[in-house]
Amino acid sequence: MNFSVVLNQFWPLLISGLALGFIYVLISLGYTMVYGVLRLINFANSEIFMVGTFATVIVSRYFFHFDQNTDPLHGFRLFYTMGACLIASMLMSGVTAVMVELIAYRRLRAKGTNRLASLISAIGTSIMLQEGVRILTHSTPMSNPRLLRKFGAITIGDVNTPNNVVIRNDILLVIVFAAALFFAVDRFVSKTLLGKAIRAVSMSEETSRLMGINLNRVISATFLIGGFMTGAAAFLYETVYENTKYNVGFSIGLAAFTAAVLGGIGNLRGAFFGGLTLGLLEVFIAAVLGTQWKSVTVFVVLVLVLLFKPNGLFGEAVQQSRV
Amino acid sequence: MLNIRDKGAEIWEGWNRPTRSTFVIGLIAVVMMLPYAGNFSFTNILNTPISSYQAVLVYPVGMFVLMALGLNIVVGKSGLLDLGYVAFFAIGAYTAAIMGTHFHWNTWECLPLGMALAMLSGVLLGLPTLRLRGDYLAIVTLGFGEIVRIVAVNNPSIGGPNGIANVPNPPRTLGVSFGLDHMESYFWVVVIMILLIIWMVRRFTARRPGRAWEAIRQDEDVAALMGVSTLKYKIWSFSIGAAIGGAAGVIFASKSMYVAPDMFSFNISVLILSCVVFGGMGNIWGVILGGTLLAYIPERIRFISNARQFVFGVALVLIMNIRPDGLLPRKKREKITKAGE
Numbered sequence: 003m004n005f006s007v008v009l010n011q012f013w014p015l016l017i018s019g020l021a022l023g024f025i026y027v028l029i030s031l032g033y034t035m036v037y038g039v040l041r042l043i044n045f046a047n048s049e050i051f052m053v054g055t056f057a058t059v060i061v062s063r064y065f066f067h068f069d070q071n072t073d074p075l076h077g078f079r080l081f082y083t084m085g086a087c088l089i090a091s092m093l094m095s096g097v098t099a100v101m102v103e104l105i106a107y108r109r110l111r112a113k114g115t116n117r118l119a120s121l122i123s124a125i126g127t128s129i130m131l132q133e134g135v136r137i138l139t140h141s142t143p144m145s146n147p148r149l150l151r152k153f154g155a156i157t158i159g160d161v162n163t164p165n166n167v168v169i170r171n172d173i174l175l176v177i178v179f180a181a182a183l184f185f186a187v188d189r190f191v192s193k194t195l196l197g198k199a200i201r202a203v204s205m206s207e208e209t210s211r212l213m214g215i216n217l218n219r220v221i222s223a224t225f226l227i228g229g230f231m232t233g234a235a236a237f238l239y240e241t242v243y244e245n246t247k248y249n250v251g252f253s254i255g256l257a258a259f260t261a262a263v264l265g266g267i268g269n270l271r272g273a274f275f276g277g278l279t280l281g282l283l284e285v286f287i288a289a290v291l292g293t294q295w296k297s298v299t300v301f302v303v304l305v306l307v308l309l310f311k312p313n314g315l316f317g318e319a320v321q322q323s324r325v
Numbered sequence: 326m327l328n329i330r331d332k333g334a335e336i337w338e339g340w341n342r343p344t345r346s347t348f349v350i351g352l353i354a355v356v357m358m359l360p361y362a363g364n365f366s367f368t369n370i371l372n373t374p375i376s377s378y379q380a381v382l383v384y385p386v387g388m389f390v391l392m393a394l395g396l397n398i399v400v401g402k403s404g405l406l407d408l409g410y411v412a413f414f415a416i417g418a419y420t421a422a423i424m425g426t427h428f429h430w431n432t433w434e435c436l437p438l439g440m441a442l443a444m445l446s447g448v449l450l451g452l453p454t455l456r457l458r459g460d461y462l463a464i465v466t467l468g469f470g471e472i473v474r475i476v477a478v479n480n481p482s483i484g485g486p487n488g489i490a491n492v493p494n495p496p497r498t499l500g501v502s503f504g505l506d507h508m509e510s511y512f513w514v515v516v517i518m519i520l521l522i523i524w525m526v527r528r529f530t531a532r533r534p535g536r537a538w539e540a541i542r543q544d545e546d547v548a549a550l551m552g553v554s555t556l557k558y559k560i561w562s563f564s565i566g567a568a569i570g571g572a573a574g575v576i577f578a579s580k581s582m583y584v585a586p587d588m589f590s591f592n593i594s595v596l597i598l599s600c601v602v603f604g605g606m607g608n609i610w611g612v613i614l615g616g617t618l619l620a621y622i623p624e625r626i627r628f629i630s631n632a633r634q635f636v637f638g639v640a641l642v643l644i645m646n647i648r649p650d651g652l653l654p655r656k657k658r659e660k661i662t663k664a665g666e
Contacts, residue, residue, distance in 0.1 A: 113649055119650070252591075
């Protein structure tokens with residue numbers, strides 16, 4: 003136990019917690035939107051994330067021929083290289099998500115079978131994706147070359163005293179970009195026609211079909227949006243942590259799913275607060291108890307929350323924004 | 326769709342008591358002789374390329390069937406999604422390892438303790454969480470499975486990540502010795518446990534707990550309205566499942582003589598759950614078939630070692646798409662009132 007670290011390192015911990023939290027927010031959108039329409043845990047979402055991280059690494063490594071010794075980029079080249087990585091990640095994850103829906107869910111949904119059958123077939127696709135990537139990469143981790151030179155973008159307080167707060171530019175990018183994406187999805191779901199259709203399906207599948215909504219299209223669109231968000235999260239993760247492996251999705255996917263449940267699964271804004279809460283909790287707990295106890299404490303907190311608020315922190319309060 | 330389960334039940338109904346007994350005794354004898362089945366030239370195809378066929382019969386095949394039957398009570402009978410079943414397996418295994426190495430208990434003394442501890446942890450976990458519905462229960466149990474593993478990794482007094490070695494084999498019992506070159510005796514122990522569980526589950530299914538579980542599985546609110554004390558029966562189902570997992574763990578530890586946290590990863594929970602759903606939830610015979618296939622096939626196809634998990638994933642997706650209710654689905658309506666009246 004080391005409580006003094008919280009006082010001494012409060013601001014740096016808070017900032018890295020927020021960055022992690024925003025990455026969780028984007029991934030848990032993938033879980034929560036699919037849960038909203040299908041009432042099913044999308045078990046393959048962690049693999050959708052993993053595929054996205056590889057897309058970023060492959061584009062920067064083999065398309066732009068970056069390696070560990072290349073100098074970081076500046077100006078317009080930086081902008082379009084990172085843009086290409088981001089778009090590759092989002093597309094790759096989005097397409098994978100739609101494929102997962104086609105392979106694992108669609109036929110079973112048409113048959114109207116029990117939920118566990120879909121769960122198992124989702125687990126099957128998850129194993130397929132993970133093992134496929136493992137075989138292709140020979141189980142070796144891949145590092146993402148540094149495109150963006152990292153420096154303190156914002157300094158609050160006096161640089162010459164130990165009490166200043168430095169926000170690195172990549173962290174700033176994560177926070178700003180993820181918040182913007184979340185805002186965009188939230189607007190999209192509440193304002194556009196397709197968003198309204200998604201919300202209608204999540205309220206009642208039967209009624210929305212009677213109202214002339216094409217269920218399959220709406221569900222595919224939901225998977226696509228969830229995949230886009232997960233892909234963006236994968237890109238941001240690579241920008242900050244710069245490493246990936248075939249099993250990178252497991253622990254992060256688990257944490258993101260926990261975040262979704264914490265906020266009230268099926269609820270967009272719940273995922274936002276759940277993700278941030280979980281990111282901050284993980285970072286502070288790791289600082290106090292040591293990293294090895296991080297996931298244990300997170301789960302204990304989750305159990306306690308569910309014990310007293312069984313629908314998650316925001317399950318009922320923001321019902322209107324349910325997807 | 327062809328329903329072998331109903332067909333089998335029909336044939337069974339048609340038999341009289343002596344025929345049934347002969348059939349059951351014959352079947353048990355055949356199963357008990359399975360460890361020797363790989364010895365003939367024409368059965369060579371049964372042999373597994375890397376680990377010996379007899380060892381594969383005990384772990385994973387026997388153990389997976391045992392645990393799948395335990396999980397079937399939780400998932401198949403009462404409809405509670407448990408994604409952390411491996412935790413109880415780990416608790417049983419660690420109990421056997423700690424009591425065996427530090428206190429020199431033999432396996433048969435560890436067995437009840439391991440089951441009791443697993444059951445206790447099942448009750449402690451169940452009391453707060455079984456009030457939750459569906460997916461929340463899934464994530465909490467999943468978390469519990471990970472917690473048990475992480476606690477084992479971070480606890481140097483129980484070996485930390487290295488685990489505990491030199492767990493004693495069971496002593497010579499009833500003229501049967503145990504050890505690395507006596508894998509068939511472990512298999513017999515596992516088969517006896519499986520038989521006991523089948524007997525227990527069949528008794529339960531026909532009586533009050535089985536009816537309560539069935540009611541809870543179909544509609545929990547209606548069950549509660551009809552006066553079923555749902556929490557009580559859910560905890561019972563959860564802790565009976567846990568005890569079976571614990572028993573499997575004790576046998577596993579004394580068979581492999583070594584336990585380490587890595588053996589109890591989330592993958593095992595997923596595999597056991599796959600066995601249950603793959604074979605046919607709620608149907609004992611389906612679950613046994615599912616457990617046997619899902620444990621045996623990956624061992625048998627080890628020659629494509631690198632792609633074996635990949636093929637496994639493809640098989641899961643294909644079979645679930647072709648037979649979503651599992652290979653041997655349960656009867657559409659369980660005839661539960663008949664024996665219970």
